[in-house]
Amino acid sequence: MNKTILAIDDDELMLAFYRSVLAEFGTVRTALNLDEARRQMDGVDLILLDFYLEDDKDLFQQIVPELRNEAPVLLCSGVQDERVSGIGSALGVAGYWNKRAGHDKLLALVRTVLDKE
Numbered sequence: 575m576n577k578t579i580l581a582i583d584d585d586e587l588m589l590a591f592y593r594s595v596l597a598e599f600g601t602v603r604t605a606l607n608l609d610e611a612r613r614q615m616d617g618v619d620l621i622l623l624d625f626y627l628e629d630d631k632d633l634f635q636q637i638v639p640e641l642r643n644e645a646p647v648l649l650c651s652g653v654q655d656e657r658v659s660g661i662g663s664a665l666g667v668a669g670y671w672n673k674r675a676g677h678d679k680l681l682a683l684v685r686t687v688l689d690k691e
Contacts, residue, residue, distance in 0.1 A: 625651035
C-alpha cells in the first residue's frame with residue numbers, strides 16, 4: 575500500500591510512534607500543530623488527529639470539518655472518556671482510536687479506513 579498519512583499530535587513521542595508503526599502504509603508525515611499540518615495537506619490519504627492539541631484546543635469543532643475536506647480523519651485520544659468518541663462521531667470522523675488500546679488496533683483501523691478509499 576502506498577498511501578500518505580498525516581499524524582497531528584503535540585507529543586513528539588506519539589509522532590515518532592506513528593512514523594514507526596504506520597510506515598507499512600507508505601509515507602507518514604507528522605505535525606505538532608495545525609499550522610504545520612496545513613502546510614503538509616497536499617496528497618494526504620488519511621489524517622490522524624489528537625483530540626486534545628494544546629495550542630488548538632479551543633478550535634476542535636472547527637478543525638475536524640476543515641480536515642475532513644482534505645481526507646478521512648481518525649480521532650486519537652489517550653483520554654478514557656466515552657464522550658470523546660461521541661464527539662468525533664457527531665463531527666463525522668472515520669473512526670476513533672484510544673491510545674491505550676495498542677498499536678494492533680490502530681493498524682486495523684487505519685487499514686479499514688484506507689481500504690474504503
